Amino acid sequence: MLVAGVGLGAGLLAGCQQQPGPGAQPDPVVGAKTSTSDIPPVVTGRNLSAGRYREVDIVIIRPEGVPPEPIPVCIALHGGWGAAKVFLDYGVPQMLTQIVRDGSPPFAVVAVEGGNWIGNKDDDPQRMLNEDLPGWLAYHDLATTPFSVVGFGEGGSAALNQGRSPGFQAVAAISPTLFPTWDAAQRAKMFVDQAQWExxxxxxxxxxxxxxxxxxxxxxxxxxxxxxxxxxxQRAKAVKTAFDPGGHDDAYFRRAIPEALKFVAGYL
Incomplete structure (x- = not known):
């Protein structure tokens, strides 16, 4: 299947199977690139990821009323075994539009499907973010080097890992999943071995x-x-912290995500 996929790779890696958001008309040809003048605020699709060795969901959210031109990108990383589309359920399109209307420079939020963000064998979510994602962003006429990353749960930990790479202007993590010792990490049964956890x-x-x-x-x-x-x-000298009432649930994430987006927008 992978050999056959090589022939399909150009189309899929570039953003094939693009699906417009609610209310928009679908493209007449699957995989055809949409004119920049016709880009809807929300575009969803599935791309073939060499890093993850499978097709993955991608969700591209632009603020409404912004001219269709390359704008900076904030990557959004879901929690656990969730999906990229959860950011639509949380209302990120409305959040992003309001942030820009309140005075922030325009930027896009791009969510991709990363499993548990740790990966195993042929599944490498970090490789997907570092090697596959820039091409997908270029296809959709967005800045190919993300300026920031936001994540919650396991996605929060993955966001912090991304922040270790040069080029990021800000990182926001909501309720990140952390393991202070290998014993604690081992009990979670998320890692192949201690070296991976480290x-x-x-x-x-x-x-x-x-x-x-x-x-x-x-x-x-x-x-x-x-x-x-x-x-x-304390140890990473975070410039912004918030420990308000709330649990590890959708209600808390809905409240925290707009604050996280405002935080990273402040570094544009």
Missing amino acids: RVEPLRHTMELGKTPIGLWCGADDPERLDLTKQLA
């Missing part, structure tokens, strides 16, 4: 994180993550 655990890389402005949020009623998030904030 490579991706944000608490082990706070010196690298300190080079990028970081915002951290965690619900005060989320004891599993609250203390660890506070430790991370």
Whole structure:
């Protein structure tokens, strides 16, 4: 299937199977590139990821009323085994439009499907973000180097890992999933081995994180993550923290995500 996929790769990697958001008319030809003058605020589709060795969902959210031109990009990383489209359920299109109307420079939010963001064998979500995503952004006439990244849960930890790479102007993590020891990480059964955990655990890389402005949020009623998030904030010298009432649930994420987007928008 992969050999056959090589022939399809150009179309899929470029954003094939593009699906306009609600109310927009679908393209007459699957995989045909939409004229920049006809781009709807929300575009969803599935792309073939070499990094993840499979097709993945992608969701592109632009603020309404903004001319269709290349604009900066904030990557949005979902939690756990969720999906990229959860950001539509949380109302990110409306959040983003309001942030821009309130005076922020225009930017797009792009969510992709990353599994648990750790990966295994042929599944490498970080490779997808670093190698596949720039081409997808270019196809959709967006800036190919994201200026920021926002994530929650496991996606929050993945956002912090992305923040270790040069080029990011801001990172926002909401209720990140953290493991202070290998014993704790091993009990979660998320990692292949200790070496993998050591490579991706944000608490082990706070010196690298300190080079990028970081915002951290965690619900005060989320004891599993609250203390660890506070430790991370102190060690990584986070420039923004919020530990308001709330748990590890949709209600808290809906409140925190607009704050996280406003935070990263402040670094445009």
